[in-house]
Amino acid sequence: MSLTLEQVRRVAHLARIEVSDAQAETTLGHLNGILTLIEEMQAVDTRGVEPMAHAQDLSQRLRSDVVTEGNRREAFQAIAPETEAGLYLVPKVIE
Amino acid sequence: MISKSLKALGQALGTGEISSVELTRLYLDRIERLNPQLNAFITVDAEKSLAQASAADTQRATGTAGPLTGIPLAQKDIFCTKGWLTTCGSKMLDNFVSPYDAKVIENFNAAGAVILGKTNLDEFAMGSSNENSYFGPVHNPWDLERVPGGSSGGSAAAVAARLAPAATGTDTGGSIRQPSALCGLTGLKPTYGIVSRYGMIAYASSLDQGGPMAHSAEDCALLLNTMAGFDERDSTSLDRPKEDYRRELQVDADAKPLAGLKIGLPKEFYGEGCAPEVMQRVEAAIAQYRLLGAETVDISLPNMKLSLASYYVIAPAEASSNLSRFDGVRYGYRAADYSDLNDLYTRSRTQGFGEEVKRRILIGTYVLSHGYYDAYYLQAQRVRRLIANDFVAAFKQCDVIMGPTSPSTAFKIGEKTDDPVQMYLSDIYTLAVNLAGLPGMSIPCGFAEQLPVGLQLIGNYFAEARLLNIAHRYQQVTDWHLQHPTGID
Numbered sequence: 021m022s023l024t025l026e027q028v029r030r031v032a033h034l035a036r037i038e039v040s041d042a043q044a045e046t047t048l049g050h051l052n053g054i055l056t057l058i059e060e061m062q063a064v065d066t067r068g069v070e071p072m073a074h075a076q077d078l079s080q081r082l083r084s085d086v087v088t089e090g091n092r093r094e095a096f097q098a099i100a101p102e103t104e105a106g107l108y109l110v111p112k113v114i115e
Numbered sequence: 116m117i118s119k120s121l122k123a124l125g126q127a128l129g130t131g132e133i134s135s136v137e138l139t140r141l142y143l144d145r146i147e148r149l150n151p152q153l154n155a156f157i158t159v160d161a162e163k164s165l166a167q168a169s170a171a172d173t174q175r176a177t178g179t180a181g182p183l184t185g186i187p188l189a190q191k192d193i194f195c196t197k198g199w200l201t202t203c204g205s206k207m208l209d210n211f212v213s214p215y216d217a218k219v220i221e222n223f224n225a226a227g228a229v230i231l232g233k234t235n236l237d238e239f240a241m242g243s244s245n246e247n248s249y250f251g252p253v254h255n256p257w258d259l260e261r262v263p264g265g266s267s268g269g270s271a272a273a274v275a276a277r278l279a280p281a282a283t284g285t286d287t288g289g290s291i292r293q294p295s296a297l298c299g300l301t302g303l304k305p306t307y308g309i310v311s312r313y314g315m316i317a318y319a320s321s322l323d324q325g326g327p328m329a330h331s332a333e334d335c336a337l338l339l340n341t342m343a344g345f346d347e348r349d350s351t352s353l354d355r356p357k358e359d360y361r362r363e364l365q366v367d368a369d370a371k372p373l374a375g376l377k378i379g380l381p382k383e384f385y386g387e388g389c390a391p392e393v394m395q396r397v398e399a400a401i402a403q404y405r406l407l408g409a410e411t412v413d414i415s416l417p418n419m420k421l422s423l424a425s426y427y428v429i430a431p432a433e434a435s436s437n438l439s440r441f442d443g444v445r446y447g448y449r450a451a452d453y454s455d456l457n458d459l460y461t462r463s464r465t466q467g468f469g470e471e472v473k474r475r476i477l478i479g480t481y482v483l484s485h486g487y488y489d490a491y492y493l494q495a496q497r498v499r500r501l502i503a504n505d506f507v508a509a510f511k512q513c514d515v516i517m518g519p520t521s522p523s524t525a526f527k528i529g530e531k532t533d534d535p536v537q538m539y540l541s542d543i544y545t546l547a548v549n550l551a552g553l554p555g556m557s558i559p560c561g562f563a564e565q566l567p568v569g570l571q572l573i574g575n576y577f578a579e580a581r582l583l584n585i586a587h588r589y590q591q592v593t594d595w596h597l598q599h600p601t602g603i604d
Contacts, residue, residue: 023481027481028477031477031480031481031484032477034480034484035435035464035476035477035480036442036457036460036461036464037461037464037465037468037473037476037477038461038462038465047474047477050474050535051474051477051478051481053534053535053536054427054474054478054535054536054539055478056536057423057424057427057536057539058424058427058428058482058491058495059424060420060421060423060424061421061424061425061428061494061495061498062490062494064418064421064494064497064498064501066494066497066498066501069497069500069501070497070500071493071496071497071499071500072496072497072499072500072503072550073321073496074307074321074351074552075306075307075308075321075503075551075552075553076307076308076351076353076552076576078308078351078353080350081347081350083347092214095214096214096445096446098214099210099211099212099214099446100444100445100446101443101444101446101447101449102449108444108445110444110456110459111453111454111455111456111458111459112455113455113456
């Protein structure tokens with residue numbers, strides 16, 4: 021199956037990426053090229069095959085519920101676009 | 116000095132023939148002189164490098180030097196490096212000075228190695244030619260009109276042109292092995308989980324793995340000794356006993372050091388799709404292995420042809436999730452103008468990411484979206500299992516699998532940029548190894564029209580020491596790995 025322009029716009033919105041009108045056709049062509057490549061896999065009979073999420077069969081390690089990281093707020097906020105009083109600043113969300 | 120192996124450099128430092136400061140300066144001078152032609156480094160900071168070198172010389176004077184003390188190494192700019200610009204090849208991070216070190220960097224620092232600079236790469240490691248870098252393409256030192264491969268293209272070009280004695284890379288679908296092949300290097304992608312991913316900027320977390328890129332298997336073994344090891348801060352790091360990856364290299368061997376070794380030749384690697392001049396060199400290398408005592412067995416990996424399809428669902432899906440952290444709020448690029456919070460996110464991401472990264476985010480978002488998850492993502496994971504099972508079956512018949520690393524030698528800059536799918540085909544022989552989580556290597560096995568050709572070696576899980584030994588025995592009787600480009604010096 022191939023994508024429509026409308027679907028590309030919807031996916032782009034979900035991903036918070038803007039696809040301009042000028043780029044839309046090229047993007048659509050590239051994405052459909054990739055989906056055609058992926059299509060090859062659809063016909064494969066995988067009934068009864070366990071999905072493989074990870075190369076090793078591991079279960080998540082547990083650790084003690086104690087603080088292991090020090091407080092490095094200043095170092096981390098020094099590289100932020102905008103902060104004030106230890107908080108990250110963004111445009112007002114609630115009036 | 117610049118032709119020496121890491122071991123020989125260590126000896127030269129040990130005898131006082133050269134100091135780490137002198138050695139570091141030697142490489143920094145070469146970078147200054149030759150990097151403008153190659154664009155292999157994004158960041159060089161001579162002051163920081165020389166301070167580390169000076170500290171290494173002081174440490175050596177106390178008699179506590181290890182094998183990497185004072186040795187300068189280039190680091191792929193995907194490893195967070197405290198106090199260094201860490202860009203991942205993206206405009207999104209072109210102002211990001213990392214506040215912490217990746218585990219790999221911590222390990223090299225603890226070993227006394229010197230950071231020579233941060234190498235160029237495809238943006239967020241997405242690419243096979245290094246043309247997707249915000250900082251411009253890297254040029255292959257064997258032919259400056261050609262790509263070095265990707266995504267670890269800067270590391271490959273830097274080591275090939277001897278602007279660094281060795282470098283680190285990361286490999287999600289071939290990003291260590293393919294550039295190693297295209298630049299005439301020896302590169303190793305370890306078993307998934309051997310090298311910590313902590314501080315290694317994530318592309319596709321279930322596939323990403325760091326590894327060494329150098330001139331020889333011996334050098335790679337030395338580097339892997341420092342890179343590998345359990346790290347509790349990486350949830351997929353494997354808690355295994357520490358290994359010496361050089362152990363098999365040091366065993367003296369007779370004229371047939373690989374007697375009894377069974378090399379599997381998958382028919383899927385030897386069919387259509389590979390350039391004849393590449394295949395010729397690969398077959399000559401296999402013949403050399405027979406002289407070393409190895410036997411060959413014909414095998415099949417019937418599902419390998421599905422690796423492109425499976426990879427281009429799984430990797431973009433994981434990437435779309437991993438890259439959602441780049442939102443212009445906590446670090447990295449923020450758009451100059453925006454109307455509200457959503458607009459801030461959208462504009463920062465639209466302006467901060469390059470075309471290929473956006474494509475993969477869009478594909479990933481689509482295959483994970485409501486109604487498509489089972490058909491795409493789960494099906495890709497099931498196919499991934501089939502691909503991995505093929506290898507399990509193959510390793511019942513053989514000890515190592517060999518074939519070409521890449522279907523062609525280095526291609527021209529600009530040759531494949533218009534068609535993403537053509538570019539993806541450059542990795543047809545490497546993707547399956549990442550999907551299965553196996554260790555793989557590329558070693559130089561000759562030239563086709565003056566361009567290097569790589570032989571791929573694939574081992575069973577945790578067979579790094581064995582693989583390195585198999586590569587090493589070949590390098591003892593050939594000198595392809597010692598060739599260096601003459602056009603740049």
